[in-house]
Amino acid sequence: MPAVPQTPAAIPPVLPSVSLDDVRAAARLLDGVITRTPVQESRALTTITGARVFLKCENLQRAGSFKVRGAYVRLSHLSPEERARGVVAASAGNHAQGVALAAGMLGIDAVVYMPVDAALPKVAATRGYGADVRLVGSSVDDALAAARVEAARSGRILIHPFDHADIVAGQGTVALEILEQVPDVATVVVPLGGGGLVAGIAAVLGEVAPHVRVIGVQAVEAAAYPESLAAGRPRTARLRPTMADGIAVGTPGDVPFAIVRSQGVEVRTVTEDQLSRALLSVLERSKLVVEPAGAAGVAGLLAAAPGELKGPVVAVLSGGNVDPLVLLRLVQHGLVAAGRYLQLRVRLVDKPGALAGLVETIAASGANIVHVDHTRTDVSLAVSEVSVNIRLETKGPEHCAAVVERLRNADFDVVTS
Numbered sequence: 001m002p003a004v005p006q007t008p009a010a011i012p013p014v015l016p017s018v019s020l021d022d023v024r025a026a027a028r029l030l031d032g033v034i035t036r037t038p039v040q041e042s043r044a045l046t047t048i049t050g051a052r053v054f055l056k057c058e059n060l061q062r063a064g065s066f067k068v069r070g071a072y073v074r075l076s077h078l079s080p081e082e083r084a085r086g087v088v089a090a091s092a093g094n095h096a097q098g099v100a101l102a103a104g105m106l107g108i109d110a111v112v113y114m115p116v117d118a119a120l121p122k123v124a125a126t127r128g129y130g131a132d133v134r135l136v137g138s139s140v141d142d143a144l145a146a147a148r149v150e151a152a153r154s155g156r157i158l159i160h161p162f163d164h165a166d167i168v169a170g171q172g173t174v175a176l177e178i179l180e181q182v183p184d185v186a187t188v189v190v191p192l193g194g195g196g197l198v199a200g201i202a203a204v205l206g207e208v209a210p211h212v213r214v215i216g217v218q219a220v221e222a223a224a225y226p227e228s229l230a231a232g233r234p235r236t237a238r239l240r241p242t243m244a245d246g247i248a249v250g251t252p253g254d255v256p257f258a259i260v261r262s263q264g265v266e267v268r269t270v271t272e273d274q275l276s277r278a279l280l281s282v283l284e285r286s287k288l289v290v291e292p293a294g295a296a297g298v299a300g301l302l303a304a305a306p307g308e309l310k311g312p313v314v315a316v317l318s319g320g321n322v323d324p325l326v327l328l329r330l331v332q333h334g335l336v337a338a339g340r341y342l343q344l345r346v347r348l349v350d351k352p353g354a355l356a357g358l359v360e361t362i363a364a365s366g367a368n369i370v371h372v373d374h375t376r377t378d379v380s381l382a383v384s385e386v387s388v389n390i391r392l393e394t395k396g397p398e399h400c401a402a403v404v405e406r407l408r409n410a411d412f413d414v415v416t417s
Contacts, residue, residue, distance in 0.1 A: 015258045016165035020207040023172035026073045039181040044285035051311030059290045059320025067098030070170030075102045088156040090143035092245045093122030094319050095161040100129035113143040119323040141250045162196030163253030172200025186310040191296035191318045192216030193247030195256030202263040217300035220269040222248035246293030270299040280334030294319040339397030347413040350386045365403045368393040
Protein backbone atom coordinates (compact mmCIF):
# COMPACT_ATOMS: atom_id res chain seq x y z
CA MET A 1 0.00 0.00 0.00
CA PRO A 2 1.55 3.35 -0.97
CA ALA A 3 2.42 5.76 1.80
CA VAL A 4 -0.11 8.47 2.44
CA PRO A 5 1.56 11.87 1.98
CA GLN A 6 1.25 14.32 4.87
CA THR A 7 -0.97 17.29 4.29
CA PRO A 8 0.66 20.67 4.82
CA ALA A 9 -1.31 21.11 8.05
CA ALA A 10 0.19 17.89 9.43
CA ILE A 11 3.79 18.93 8.79
CA PRO A 12 5.23 20.62 11.87
CA PRO A 13 6.69 24.05 11.24
CA VAL A 14 10.45 24.36 11.07
CA LEU A 15 11.40 26.72 13.88
CA PRO A 16 14.53 28.87 13.74
CA SER A 17 17.27 27.63 16.03
CA VAL A 18 19.70 29.72 18.05
CA SER A 19 23.37 28.75 17.96
CA LEU A 20 26.42 29.82 19.90
CA ASP A 21 27.55 31.78 16.83
CA ASP A 22 24.22 33.66 16.83
CA VAL A 23 24.69 34.64 20.47
CA ARG A 24 28.29 35.70 19.91
CA ALA A 25 27.15 37.87 17.00
CA ALA A 26 24.50 39.38 19.28
CA ALA A 27 27.19 40.12 21.86
CA ARG A 28 29.18 42.04 19.26
CA LEU A 29 26.10 44.11 18.40
CA LEU A 30 25.55 44.86 22.08
CA ASP A 31 29.13 45.85 22.81
CA GLY A 32 29.05 49.41 24.09
CA VAL A 33 25.23 49.43 24.18
CA ILE A 34 24.39 47.42 27.28
CA THR A 35 25.95 47.14 30.71
CA ARG A 36 28.09 44.13 31.54
CA THR A 37 26.24 43.46 34.78
CA PRO A 38 28.17 42.32 37.84
CA VAL A 39 28.06 38.97 39.58
CA GLN A 40 27.80 39.21 43.35
CA GLU A 41 28.49 36.35 45.74
CA SER A 42 25.80 35.73 48.37
CA ARG A 43 27.11 34.31 51.62
CA ALA A 44 23.59 34.15 53.04
CA LEU A 45 22.29 31.98 50.19
CA THR A 46 25.47 29.91 50.28
CA THR A 47 24.81 29.10 53.94
CA ILE A 48 21.16 28.24 53.29
CA THR A 49 21.67 26.08 50.19
CA GLY A 50 24.95 24.42 51.04
CA ALA A 51 26.42 25.46 47.68
CA ARG A 52 28.38 28.56 46.70
CA VAL A 53 25.84 31.01 45.26
CA PHE A 54 26.36 34.01 42.98
CA LEU A 55 23.76 36.55 41.81
CA LYS A 56 23.87 37.76 38.21
CA CYS A 57 22.58 41.30 38.61
CA GLU A 58 20.51 42.03 35.50
CA ASN A 59 18.42 44.25 37.77
CA LEU A 60 21.30 46.70 37.28
CA GLN A 61 21.07 46.50 33.48
CA ARG A 62 20.07 49.52 31.37
CA ALA A 63 16.29 50.01 31.55
CA GLY A 64 16.30 47.80 34.65
CA SER A 65 16.28 44.31 33.15
CA PHE A 66 17.84 41.90 30.66
CA LYS A 67 15.16 42.73 28.07
CA VAL A 68 17.15 45.47 26.33
CA ARG A 69 19.60 42.79 25.12
CA GLY A 70 17.08 40.97 22.94
CA ALA A 71 15.19 44.10 21.95
CA TYR A 72 18.28 45.85 20.61
CA VAL A 73 19.43 42.79 18.65
CA ARG A 74 15.97 42.33 17.11
CA LEU A 75 15.64 45.99 16.11
CA SER A 76 19.20 46.12 14.77
CA HIS A 77 18.34 43.39 12.27
CA LEU A 78 15.39 45.28 10.77
CA SER A 79 15.83 46.53 7.22
CA PRO A 80 15.74 50.27 6.48
CA GLU A 81 12.23 49.84 5.07
CA GLU A 82 11.06 48.01 8.21
CA ARG A 83 12.60 50.65 10.47
CA ALA A 84 10.72 53.34 8.57
CA ARG A 85 7.42 51.54 9.26
CA GLY A 86 8.04 51.62 13.02
CA VAL A 87 7.59 48.87 15.59
CA VAL A 88 4.94 47.74 18.05
CA ALA A 89 5.44 45.68 21.19
CA ALA A 90 3.54 44.35 24.21
CA SER A 91 4.80 43.93 27.74
CA ALA A 92 4.04 44.19 31.44
CA GLY A 93 6.94 46.60 31.62
CA ASN A 94 10.46 45.27 31.13
CA HIS A 95 10.24 44.38 27.43
CA ALA A 96 8.37 47.65 26.97
CA GLN A 97 11.28 49.61 28.39
CA GLY A 98 13.82 47.54 26.47
CA VAL A 99 12.06 48.14 23.15
CA ALA A 100 11.52 51.83 23.89
CA LEU A 101 15.19 52.33 24.81
CA ALA A 102 16.49 50.35 21.82
CA ALA A 103 14.11 52.08 19.42
CA GLY A 104 15.23 55.47 20.69
CA MET A 105 18.90 54.59 20.19
CA LEU A 106 18.22 53.36 16.65
CA GLY A 107 15.84 56.18 15.65
CA ILE A 108 12.77 53.93 15.26
CA ASP A 109 9.23 55.00 16.17
CA ALA A 110 7.71 52.64 18.77
CA VAL A 111 4.19 51.92 20.05
CA VAL A 112 3.97 49.75 23.17
CA TYR A 113 0.86 48.08 24.59
CA MET A 114 0.82 47.39 28.33
CA PRO A 115 -1.84 45.94 30.69
CA VAL A 116 -4.01 48.56 32.36
CA ASP A 117 -2.63 47.64 35.78
CA ALA A 118 1.04 47.77 34.72
CA ALA A 119 3.27 49.32 37.38
CA LEU A 120 3.24 53.11 37.07
CA PRO A 121 7.05 53.47 37.18
CA LYS A 122 7.32 51.01 34.25
CA VAL A 123 4.73 52.95 32.25
CA ALA A 124 6.44 56.26 33.03
CA ALA A 125 9.89 54.91 32.13
CA THR A 126 8.64 53.49 28.83
CA ARG A 127 7.13 56.84 27.90
CA GLY A 128 10.31 58.54 29.08
CA TYR A 129 12.31 56.55 26.52
CA GLY A 130 10.04 57.98 23.81
CA ALA A 131 7.50 55.23 23.12
CA ASP A 132 3.77 55.78 22.59
CA VAL A 133 2.28 53.72 25.45
CA ARG A 134 -1.25 52.35 25.18
CA LEU A 135 -2.88 50.56 28.12
CA VAL A 136 -5.20 47.65 27.34
CA GLY A 137 -6.41 44.42 28.93
CA SER A 138 -5.45 42.68 32.16
CA SER A 139 -2.45 40.59 31.07
CA VAL A 140 0.54 40.45 28.75
CA ASP A 141 -1.47 38.11 26.51
CA ASP A 142 -4.21 40.77 26.16
CA ALA A 143 -1.62 43.42 25.35
CA LEU A 144 0.05 41.14 22.82
CA ALA A 145 -3.28 40.54 21.06
CA ALA A 146 -3.76 44.31 20.77
CA ALA A 147 -0.22 44.72 19.45
CA ARG A 148 -0.87 42.13 16.73
CA VAL A 149 -4.01 44.01 15.66
CA GLU A 150 -2.00 47.25 15.49
CA ALA A 151 0.74 45.57 13.45
CA ALA A 152 -1.82 44.28 10.94
CA ARG A 153 -3.56 47.67 10.76
CA SER A 154 -0.54 49.96 10.53
CA GLY A 155 2.20 47.79 9.03
CA ARG A 156 4.42 48.24 12.09
CA ILE A 157 6.82 45.39 12.84
CA LEU A 158 5.76 43.35 15.87
CA ILE A 159 8.63 42.96 18.33
CA HIS A 160 7.57 39.90 20.27
CA PRO A 161 8.77 39.81 23.89
CA PHE A 162 10.23 36.30 23.61
CA ASP A 163 9.15 34.34 20.52
CA HIS A 164 11.87 35.25 18.02
CA ALA A 165 15.35 33.90 17.40
CA ASP A 166 16.93 37.38 17.59
CA ILE A 167 15.33 37.98 20.98
CA VAL A 168 16.56 34.62 22.28
CA ALA A 169 20.07 35.25 20.92
CA GLY A 170 20.22 38.63 22.62
CA GLN A 171 19.12 37.21 25.95
CA GLY A 172 21.66 34.41 25.56
CA THR A 173 24.49 36.92 25.93
CA VAL A 174 23.79 36.71 29.68
CA ALA A 175 25.23 33.18 29.56
CA LEU A 176 28.43 34.34 27.84
CA GLU A 177 29.02 36.77 30.69
CA ILE A 178 28.25 34.16 33.35
CA LEU A 179 30.81 31.77 31.83
CA GLU A 180 33.47 34.49 31.98
CA GLN A 181 32.55 35.66 35.48
CA VAL A 182 32.01 32.22 37.08
CA PRO A 183 33.98 29.81 34.85
CA ASP A 184 33.28 26.77 37.04
CA VAL A 185 29.53 27.36 37.27
CA ALA A 186 27.60 24.12 37.75
CA THR A 187 23.97 25.30 38.03
CA VAL A 188 22.13 28.31 36.61
CA VAL A 189 18.70 29.21 38.01
CA VAL A 190 16.63 31.60 35.90
CA PRO A 191 13.18 33.24 36.15
CA LEU A 192 10.92 31.80 33.44
CA GLY A 193 7.97 33.48 31.74
CA GLY A 194 7.66 33.18 27.96
CA GLY A 195 11.08 31.54 27.84
CA GLY A 196 13.40 33.88 25.93
CA LEU A 197 15.99 34.27 28.70
CA VAL A 198 16.06 30.62 29.76
CA ALA A 199 16.20 29.47 26.13
CA GLY A 200 19.07 31.82 25.30
CA ILE A 201 21.07 30.70 28.32
CA ALA A 202 20.34 27.02 27.66
CA ALA A 203 21.32 27.33 23.98
CA VAL A 204 24.74 28.71 24.92
CA LEU A 205 25.43 26.31 27.76
CA GLY A 206 24.23 23.36 25.67
CA GLU A 207 27.09 23.99 23.23
CA VAL A 208 29.83 25.35 25.49
CA ALA A 209 29.16 23.70 28.85
CA PRO A 210 26.59 20.91 28.53
CA HIS A 211 27.38 19.73 32.06
CA VAL A 212 25.82 22.89 33.54
CA ARG A 213 22.32 22.30 34.91
CA VAL A 214 19.77 24.94 33.86
CA ILE A 215 16.63 25.39 35.96
CA GLY A 216 13.77 27.69 34.99
CA VAL A 217 11.51 28.95 37.78
CA GLN A 218 7.89 29.99 37.27
CA ALA A 219 5.30 31.43 39.63
CA VAL A 220 2.85 28.62 40.42
CA GLU A 221 -0.02 31.00 39.62
CA ALA A 222 1.29 31.52 36.07
CA ALA A 223 3.04 28.29 35.14
CA ALA A 224 2.48 27.33 31.51
CA TYR A 225 5.71 25.40 31.00
CA PRO A 226 5.15 22.27 33.16
CA GLU A 227 1.94 21.36 31.33
CA SER A 228 3.41 22.35 27.97
CA LEU A 229 6.50 20.20 28.45
CA ALA A 230 4.33 17.27 29.51
CA ALA A 231 2.21 17.74 26.35
CA GLY A 232 5.24 18.19 24.09
CA ARG A 233 3.96 21.50 22.72
CA PRO A 234 3.07 24.97 24.01
CA ARG A 235 -0.19 24.94 25.93
CA THR A 236 -2.11 27.89 27.30
CA ALA A 237 -2.39 27.95 31.08
CA ARG A 238 -4.99 29.80 33.10
CA LEU A 239 -3.34 32.79 34.74
CA ARG A 240 -4.17 33.61 38.33
CA PRO A 241 -3.12 36.78 40.14
CA THR A 242 0.58 36.81 40.98
CA MET A 243 3.00 39.41 42.26
CA ALA A 244 5.44 38.21 39.57
CA ASP A 245 3.79 40.10 36.71
CA GLY A 246 6.98 40.08 34.65
CA ILE A 247 6.79 36.30 34.17
CA ALA A 248 2.99 35.97 34.07
CA VAL A 249 2.75 34.60 30.53
CA GLY A 250 -0.09 32.27 29.58
CA THR A 251 1.48 30.57 26.54
CA PRO A 252 5.16 29.72 25.95
CA GLY A 253 6.72 30.95 22.73
CA ASP A 254 7.29 28.36 20.01
CA VAL A 255 10.95 29.27 19.51
CA PRO A 256 12.01 29.30 23.18
CA PHE A 257 9.85 26.28 23.99
CA ALA A 258 11.61 24.18 21.36
CA ILE A 259 14.99 25.11 22.84
CA VAL A 260 13.92 24.60 26.45
CA ARG A 261 12.54 21.18 25.55
CA SER A 262 15.49 20.05 23.42
CA GLN A 263 18.02 21.19 26.03
CA GLY A 264 16.23 19.37 28.83
CA VAL A 265 15.77 22.47 30.97
CA GLU A 266 14.23 21.60 34.32
CA VAL A 267 11.24 23.73 35.29
CA ARG A 268 10.12 24.35 38.86
CA THR A 269 7.37 26.50 40.38
CA VAL A 270 7.32 28.71 43.47
CA THR A 271 4.52 30.14 45.58
CA GLU A 272 3.70 33.76 46.32
CA ASP A 273 5.11 33.37 49.84
CA GLN A 274 8.35 31.97 48.42
CA LEU A 275 8.60 34.88 45.97
CA SER A 276 8.11 37.50 48.67
CA ARG A 277 10.61 35.79 50.98
CA ALA A 278 13.15 35.71 48.15
CA LEU A 279 12.66 39.39 47.40
CA LEU A 280 13.09 40.23 51.09
CA SER A 281 16.21 38.06 51.31
CA VAL A 282 17.87 39.76 48.33
CA LEU A 283 16.91 43.21 49.62
CA GLU A 284 18.01 42.61 53.19
CA ARG A 285 21.10 40.43 52.76
CA SER A 286 22.46 41.47 49.35
CA LYS A 287 21.26 45.11 49.40
CA LEU A 288 19.74 44.73 45.93
CA VAL A 289 16.31 45.91 44.77
CA VAL A 290 14.56 43.39 42.54
CA GLU A 291 11.01 42.96 41.33
CA PRO A 292 9.12 39.77 42.31
CA ALA A 293 9.65 38.16 38.89
CA GLY A 294 13.34 39.00 39.10
CA ALA A 295 13.59 37.15 42.42
CA ALA A 296 12.01 33.93 41.10
CA GLY A 297 15.39 32.23 40.66
CA VAL A 298 16.31 32.99 44.28
CA ALA A 299 12.89 31.69 45.35
CA GLY A 300 13.72 28.45 43.54
CA LEU A 301 17.01 28.25 45.44
CA LEU A 302 15.31 28.79 48.79
CA ALA A 303 12.71 26.13 47.97
CA ALA A 304 15.36 23.51 47.11
CA ALA A 305 16.56 21.05 49.71
CA PRO A 306 19.94 21.93 51.26
CA GLY A 307 22.71 20.34 49.21
CA GLU A 308 20.37 19.52 46.31
CA LEU A 309 21.96 21.95 43.84
CA LYS A 310 25.58 21.54 42.86
CA GLY A 311 27.67 24.66 43.14
CA PRO A 312 28.76 27.12 42.12
CA VAL A 313 25.18 28.21 41.49
CA VAL A 314 24.32 31.39 39.58
CA ALA A 315 20.85 32.82 40.16
CA VAL A 316 19.88 35.44 37.58
CA LEU A 317 18.16 38.50 39.01
CA SER A 318 16.30 39.30 35.82
CA GLY A 319 14.84 42.71 36.67
CA GLY A 320 14.62 45.47 39.24
CA ASN A 321 11.67 47.55 38.03
CA VAL A 322 9.33 47.56 41.01
CA ASP A 323 6.81 50.20 42.09
CA PRO A 324 7.90 51.55 45.51
CA LEU A 325 4.34 51.23 46.82
CA VAL A 326 4.21 47.62 45.66
CA LEU A 327 7.64 47.05 47.20
CA LEU A 328 6.32 48.29 50.53
CA ARG A 329 3.51 45.71 50.46
CA LEU A 330 5.84 42.98 49.25
CA VAL A 331 8.32 43.60 52.05
CA GLN A 332 5.52 43.33 54.58
CA HIS A 333 4.29 40.14 52.90
CA GLY A 334 7.83 38.77 52.95
CA LEU A 335 8.20 39.58 56.64
CA VAL A 336 5.01 37.66 57.40
CA ALA A 337 6.11 34.71 55.25
CA ALA A 338 9.49 34.68 56.98
CA GLY A 339 7.94 34.74 60.46
CA ARG A 340 9.25 38.24 61.16
CA TYR A 341 5.87 39.92 61.32
CA LEU A 342 2.88 38.56 63.24
CA GLN A 343 -0.74 39.69 62.97
CA LEU A 344 -3.14 38.67 65.73
CA ARG A 345 -6.75 39.20 66.65
CA VAL A 346 -7.47 39.03 70.35
CA ARG A 347 -10.91 39.12 71.97
CA LEU A 348 -10.96 40.88 75.34
CA VAL A 349 -13.52 41.57 78.06
CA ASP A 350 -14.37 45.26 77.82
CA LYS A 351 -13.11 46.46 81.18
CA PRO A 352 -10.39 48.83 82.40
CA GLY A 353 -6.93 47.29 82.29
CA ALA A 354 -7.73 44.49 79.81
CA LEU A 355 -5.77 46.07 76.97
CA ALA A 356 -2.90 46.95 79.32
CA GLY A 357 -2.71 43.31 80.40
CA LEU A 358 -2.47 42.21 76.77
CA VAL A 359 0.28 44.73 76.05
CA GLU A 360 2.25 43.68 79.13
CA THR A 361 2.10 40.01 78.13
CA ILE A 362 3.32 40.83 74.61
CA ALA A 363 6.13 42.97 75.99
CA ALA A 364 7.21 40.12 78.25
CA SER A 365 7.39 37.84 75.19
CA GLY A 366 9.97 40.10 73.52
CA ALA A 367 7.79 41.09 70.54
CA ASN A 368 7.49 44.70 69.41
CA ILE A 369 4.05 46.20 68.81
CA VAL A 370 3.83 48.25 65.60
CA HIS A 371 0.06 48.76 65.30
CA VAL A 372 -3.05 48.33 67.46
CA ASP A 373 -6.68 48.58 66.30
CA HIS A 374 -9.26 48.54 69.13
CA THR A 375 -12.84 47.75 67.99
CA ARG A 376 -16.10 47.64 69.94
CA THR A 377 -18.64 47.63 67.09
CA ASP A 378 -18.01 44.28 65.36
CA VAL A 379 -21.32 42.37 65.06
CA SER A 380 -19.54 39.14 66.08
CA LEU A 381 -18.76 40.61 69.53
CA ALA A 382 -20.87 40.41 72.65
CA VAL A 383 -21.84 43.69 74.30
CA SER A 384 -19.17 43.14 76.95
CA GLU A 385 -16.36 42.35 74.49
CA VAL A 386 -13.85 44.22 72.35
CA SER A 387 -11.66 43.01 69.50
CA VAL A 388 -8.00 44.01 69.26
CA ASN A 389 -6.18 43.61 65.97
CA ILE A 390 -2.48 43.86 66.67
CA ARG A 391 0.66 43.69 64.53
CA LEU A 392 3.99 42.65 65.96
CA GLU A 393 7.60 42.54 64.87
CA THR A 394 9.09 39.19 65.79
CA LYS A 395 12.37 37.32 65.43
CA GLY A 396 11.24 34.40 63.29
CA PRO A 397 8.79 31.47 63.17
CA GLU A 398 9.83 30.03 66.54
CA HIS A 399 9.40 33.39 68.23
CA CYS A 400 5.93 33.80 66.62
CA ALA A 401 4.86 30.44 68.02
CA ALA A 402 6.25 31.36 71.45
CA VAL A 403 4.34 34.67 71.51
CA VAL A 404 1.04 32.97 70.64
CA GLU A 405 1.64 30.23 73.20
CA ARG A 406 2.40 32.77 75.93
CA LEU A 407 -0.81 34.69 75.18
CA ARG A 408 -2.95 31.57 75.20
CA ASN A 409 -1.36 30.37 78.41
CA ALA A 410 -2.40 33.72 79.87
CA ASP A 411 -6.01 32.88 78.82
CA PHE A 412 -6.22 35.34 75.94
CA ASP A 413 -8.54 34.36 73.06
CA VAL A 414 -6.10 34.61 70.11
CA VAL A 415 -6.64 34.13 66.37
CA THR A 416 -3.60 34.32 64.08
CA SER A 417 -3.76 35.64 60.51
